[in-house]
Amino acid sequence: MKAIRIRMQKFSRPGVILLATVVAIITSIVVANATQTITTPNAAFVSYSLAAGLSSAAITPATNRSVLVMGTCTTIGGVGQVSLQHIPGTGLQWVGLESYSGAAITQGFSSTAGTHIVSIDFFHQVDIRVASIDTILIHNGSAATRAGNVTLVW
Amino acid sequence: MKAITMRIQKFSRPGVILMATVVAIITSMVVANATQSITAPNAVKITYSLAAGASSAVITPATNTSVLVMGCCTTPNTTAGVGQVSLIHIPSTDMRWVGLESPANIASTITSGHGSTGHIVYIDFNHFVEIQVASADTIRVHNGLGVSAAGSVTLVW
Numbered sequence: 001m002k003a004i005r006i007r008m009q010k011f012s013r014p015g016v017i018l019l020a021t022v023v024a025i026i027t028s029i030v031v032a033n034a035t036q037t038i039t040t041p042n043a044a045f046v047s048y049s050l051a052a053g054l055s056s057a058a059i060t061p062a063t064n065r066s067v068l069v070m071g072t073c074t075t076i077g078g079v080g081q082v083s084l085q086h087i088p089g090t091g092l093q094w095v096g097l098e099s100y101s102g103a104a105i106t107q108g109f110s111s112t113a114g115t116h117i118v119s120i121d122f123f124h125q126v127d128i129r130v131a132s133i134d135t136i137l138i139h140n141g142s143a144a145t146r147a148g149n150v151t152l153v154w
Numbered sequence: 155m156k157a158i159t160m161r162i163q164k165f166s167r168p169g170v171i172l173m174a175t176v177v178a179i180i181t182s183m184v185v186a187n188a189t190q191s192i193t194a195p196n197a198v199k200i201t202y203s204l205a206a207g208a209s210s211a212v213i214t215p216a217t218n219t220s221v222l223v224m225g226c227c228t229t230p231n232t233t234a235g236v237g238q239v240s241l242i243h244i245p246s247t248d249m250r251w252v253g254l255e256s257p258a259n260i261a262s263t264i265t266s267g268h269g270s271t272g273h274i275v276y277i278d279f280n281h282f283v284e285i286q287v288a289s290a291d292t293i294r295v296h297n298g299l300g301v302s303a304a305g306s307v308t309l310v311w
Contacts, residue, residue: 040194041194041195042192042193042194042195043192043193043194043195044190044191044192044193045190045191045193045219046190059190068222070220070222070240071220072218072219072220072240072242074218074242074244077242077244077250077268078242078250079220079240079241079242079250079251079252080240080252081220081222081240081252097240097252097253097254097264097266098252099252100250100251100252100266100267100268101266103252103264103265103266104264105264120220122250149218149219149220150220151195151219151220151311153195153222153310
């Protein structure tokens with residue numbers, strides 16, 4: 001202990017300040033990394049069976065975070081997905097991929113009911129749409145009943 | 155209490171009916187939204203380490219629902235990469251998918267299709283390691299590199 005005290009007394013004042021700064025920087029880096037939390041994600045599973053021209057009930061995605069929205073039509077096949085952000089009271093914005101066939105990037109920002117987000121069936125007749133400023137829905141634009149499901153993960 | 159009773163009595167009959175209708179609509183909206191169930195998603199992580207030209211054991215994705223399939227190659231470092239698709243497994247029929255190939259040199263490209271054999275998505279930088287359709291009901295990882303490759307594939311649904 002005496003030896004340590006003697007050794008510390010040998011450091012100059014700028015040396016001590018420099019040492020304190022290094023300790024502070026290392027501490028802040030460790031604290032900054034500690035903000036990353038590993039959690040179990042949430043998922044919402046919505047199944048649908050819609051007659052021709054009908055829409056599902058509104059779905060409210062989680063707010064102010066990226067939500068993976070992937071949907072499928074089991075009647076005729078097809079799958080599509082977007083990453084979506086719900087900004088409460090403002091609207092929804094998204095980017096993703098339209099269903100096969102005719103896969104292409106889909107992207108947008110809207111609060112207007114009826115705006116297309118992503119097709120989830122092979123013929124691009126079943127899609128996820130904006131339902132309101134805070135909600136989405138599934139719409140069957142085909143001439144026959146279509147069933148499937150939509151999964152939200154966040 | 156008396157004040158509240160008097161205030162209710164002041165509403166006209168059409169006003170009360172209107173109020174009841176509004177309550178009924180709000181209630182039905184809540185009930186309709188309640189069909190949405192919030193749960194912890196399912197996930198499967200498969201690690202692979204494959205010799206040159208080898209394929210992994212087959213993987214059977216969940217059926218009749220969209221499954222996020224994302225994979226990466228971690229070694230060798232020269233061809234590390236990542237790719238992903240949304241996939242539907244229609245049992246005894248085929249796989250159908252849409253997603254993004256691992257970026258190679260400049261930009262990633264879209265991958266989409268359906269079938270019971272063939273390429274689904276590349277998961278390494280040089281496009282030698284891929285997820286393939288193994289059969290109508292299964293997929294697998296294939297290493298087309300001249301050396302061994304390792305990494306993982308995660309399925310979320």
